[in-house]
Amino acid sequence: MSDPKEALKDASQLRQKAMLADYFQRLARAPETGHKVVYTFVPGNLTELLLSFDLIPVLPEINALQSGMRKKSRAYIREAEKQGHSEDVCTYVKCDVGMKLSGNLGPTGERIPDPDLLLLSYTGCFTFMKWFEVLREEYGAPAVMLQVPYQAAGKYTTAQRDYVVDQLRREVIPALERISGKAYDEDRLKELLARSARAEEDLVWVLESAKHRPSPIDGYFGAVYYVGPIFSAFRGTEDAVRYYQELRSEVQERIDKGLGPVTPAGTLTEERYRLVFEGPPNWTDFRKFWSFFHEEGAVAVASTYSKVGGSYDEGFRHDPDRPLETLAKYCLGCYTNKSLPSRIDKIVRYVEDYQADGLVVNSVKSCNSFSAGQLLILREVERRTGKPGAFIESDLVDPRYFSAANIKNRIESYLQMIAQKRGDSQPRGRRLATV
């Protein structure tokens, strides 16, 4: 497989790029057009509700991960640390704060406007609260919080659902009305939700296509791109519907042709390992991290990270007939809001349903709430599936915590361990020389 300097991109990726360029332009023009801007988080995002008020969502996590991919995060983190944030603070937070201190320029080089409102939907990450506390001070912007009860029992109760709906009615919607100057329009919300459901259907189909052999997609590194529109500012839009239709037909074509996933080095020609991933990827060395796998013929067939913005694979779809209830269910069902046993069950199902060779955990230093218990998850999944696990440690966007040699060593060792356990026949040794 060749390694061209520029990553090869398929058509849906190009469409997504155009969608993002347009989005950042709209954001940059917001001060002139009068559009109001709401900062919010990916897990438990209420994009359709925001769009129904003509508000533009900004997702600081996505800005941070893009800064990581564009090699800007090191400088941003340094800026935040200069301001007094300690080395142990989540690097998404520091990257975001540093980006603000450096002029808040987005990936297109245009300025991202300050928030008119901070919408904090709390879905399992404690840092989210602290993050928006910091931003509330930095920007002097109002904040509204949606308290989403943790799914300790692995499923939610009717009372919990009603509690979230009640907060949407009493706190979130009035705050959005105040900011936008518009009244809540439930019909418009329903239209958006109906489009969400269509896109979600196609997304699930795409992610589940990895059950094929060879898998036509990479369900972790590749899926990062696939989930982009639905996890961010595009859920409920016609653009998102079209993107997922296009993606689905591309993947169908790959299945028909028996092709493996597209990687930055081209189409993977030999699927040697099928892996399930837990934990977010490293963004500062994303392509290098991916190459450690695809160069060995390892494909991610499923990942939990591709579900942090919604557990659609478990059957959830946004339901236009029950707009607020469906938003509440969506928030409650986020992967980050789930208990350890339900995360384990999910991963075990993935290993079995996707016929995986094992589980790779990328444990990130930043994410205390997400990384806690990951070694327990790994051991339990190993015990229940009989498939070996690998534990890799890195970080989200702090390049100081990506030790390439160490990580490569672990991955190679792990893949060779799988091959050895499977009893793969080794290539015949070459006769070398007589000495």
Added chain:
Amino acid sequence: MKAFIGIDLGSTTTKAVILDEEGEVLGKGLTNSRSNYDVACAIAKGEALADARFTLCAKALRGLDLGTDQHGRLLAELERIFRLAQHREQLALLRKELAAEVPALERLFPGSALASPVEQILARMEELAPSLFESEEKRRSDFFRDNAASQFAAEAERIADPQRHPYEALLGAFDKAILKVENVVVELRVADVIESHAAELLEGLGENQRDAARKVLAEAASARFDVRNEVGTGYGRARLPFHKAQIRSEILCHGLGAHRMFPRTRTVLDIGGQDTKAIQVDAQGIVTSFQMNDRCAAGCGRYLGYIADEMNLGVHELGPLAQRSKRHVKINSTCTVFAGAELRERLTLGQKREDILAGLHRAIILRAMSLLARSGGVEEEFTFTGGVANNQAAVAALRKLVEENYGQRTINISPNSIYTGALGAALFARRDVLAGASA
């Protein structure tokens, strides 16, 4: 004869192991990992081949009746003569490279004249050469660089003259020359050494015995090895001139190597120069789980090197000193640099060096215990490998902590533990060929 080679290119040393067709170890070779990895590999392999020829010589001599103690004496003498000849070849190289460096150093130190003192030092080194190989205690290390450096420095210090030939200028010339010497592979054949030193070697044997011994030695030393496969491992494995299929992770190699040394091994701890690995293996030596230190070398061999520098001691002196401790001091820092600061603070508080060192050894082992726990614990039997396994204070701390946490466990430490990774690699080399042959 058919042979299989494993090479472990580590951050500190490079090791090679040669197996015969049956999988028995024929020879082992060791060298320091210098800047040029290809040379390090070639030298380790050359050393292992020479060692394999010594093994064959030993086997061949067993068939002869040479009288009491003569077998052992003859073999020891053969190795001594070979090592001395090797050393002399490198000294000759050093002489050549020093001559080339002298003019530049003279320009750097105006008014100096270095050729004659350098010659004087070299003459002294030649004079001292035989003594280096009289016994292991006489050598600072097994590597030419270390032995030459200590002899050169001692003699330079003795004869230095601030005006005509300052110590810094002499050392400067040596530092430049040794880098070049190190990157040359000295090819010395055991058979040639036997031939050229036959009289010296066979002294003390009867005439018939001499002829018989000379014949079998010459034959054994000329044996040709048909290398069927080589597998490389270690941190520099990507640099080895092998096909990708011939490169294995050192985790797998350490697992298999430890299994070969101690077949009942289920848990392996390897503390090397820059990483620590906790490995679980099954009854066949196949790795089932592993954990490594992440991002930070605290708790690795380098940690001890750093502490030794801080205390102005040699690394090998740390363990014995720590073992003299009567009460250990608790070291809180797991970070290498912080531990250095803590060490200085405790010294100024008047705490004893041996007590602080005992605490530092315990701190390293505590890091390893955490990795072991995360990899799945310590199962029976437990094999400890890597350079730190030679440190008795570390071993004592490990024994204590393993017993406290997991109960009685058999702890295996091989005197050849440094070769564990290379042995595993050689076993993979052989296994791959056998699997390929039967497939």
